[in-house]
Amino acid sequence: MEEDSVNGSPARFFDKDKDCIEIGCGGGATINRVAKKFRQCLGIDIFNYTEPFKEQQKKWDAHNSAFRVVNLEKDEFTEKFQRIISFEVIEHFQNEDTVSKYFDILESGGLAAISVPNKWWIFETHGAHLPLLPWNRVPFFSWLPRPLHERWANARIYTKSRITRLLEKQGFEIITCEYVTAPMDVLKEGKLKRWLLKNIFNSNSTKIPFLATAIFVLAKKPSPKG
Template sequence: MNTQDKIFKSYKAIRSDFLYENRDQRNNFIDNLFKTHYLPHISRKKEEGILEIGCNRGYMLSALRKYGFTNVEGIDLSLEDIKMAKDMGFCAESTNVFDHLDGNRKYDVIISKDVMEHIPKDRQEEFVKRVYDALQPGGVALVQVPNMDWMFSNHERYMDFTHEIGYTRESLADMYRLYFSGDQVEVVPASYIFLNTLKQKIIFGFVRPILLKMLRLFFKILGEGACDIWFEHREILVIAKKEDLNEKNIGNL
């Protein structure tokens, strides 16, 4: 067993217990994240099959259930985290994504947050292909990863020993366009800033944009295209839609 597998096997005790000490805070964070960045893309798929790859303790599954999604399941390598998700009443299984997406299971939505960067580089393309093959026609994949253009991206890349690779908006889109049609792949910021309170609206809705404009001006003067990168976003999200050829053919009639 290699070091990564040892860490994944005991991920709860080694890392998760320290990252997610306050379950209510984590639930609130994932709820905001889901409502802001995920829900708009799948709001019409509430009765369709949804898989979360890397479901952890069931935080995203809880958000899905809260917003009316009824046919959800999750997979994760951590036996302890899967047990916690099951205790919450979710259909969850401890398994490897490559074993689970074996060609026999089909989903309308596949969600994966902060998983792809843990997969070895030589299996990145295979991961994307497995996701593509597992989607029903018209299905959508929502895959979130750390943004290597972020100002503190070195921390994101090396904060976890099991991180294998990093992505920018360009390289992430490249990977998904290997299998999804180019016009069906979009990479967007997955900001961790939510404007729920008056204080947040003032600081992040008014003050932050001014500071960002000043930084972009500084980077523009600095040159070399520095003002064009997404330095202000900690994570990015790819929305990859699998074409429904039947609908496309009907539209062409």
């Protein structure tokens, strides 16, 4: 998972002297799981996940986390954090340049752990509205040219170059960018799943694009020069 990629990065992401915000936290499974590795944590989402967030707080005994309904594309948000987590969120923004808000939220020298769906994965992870095809995860649909894909897809997908260009455009410095392998969680337990996990998807990351469901990026907001 993306947390493993953070752990393996050359930069120290987890820090009990830092405050962390998760953008697009959903029910809070991620931010509450890692809450004890930070000073204070805030999870925000455009939907009200107050109750499931409380359940995750209880599950992980997270006393330093909070939830708030925030839409970064519409709401003013002026708080600052030293760490950002945002997994599988950017692709859902109406305008991908909304990631400029990430840069504004992050303090100088701060780090952002981001993941987006990988274009070269065999299946379309977020599905698509395809005529005459009730099953929306058609193999290789994600490999179509961008104009065709974005006409029918439920969300954008990214190549390494596209996501790094987007983040660098906002001022971020890219520390690491890697392919994250498929978790195989949709497969039933059995011989096939065990074989795949042992022989194909036996690492959290890969250099082979079509074996990865997502792209993980660790980015930094540079400190002012001088």
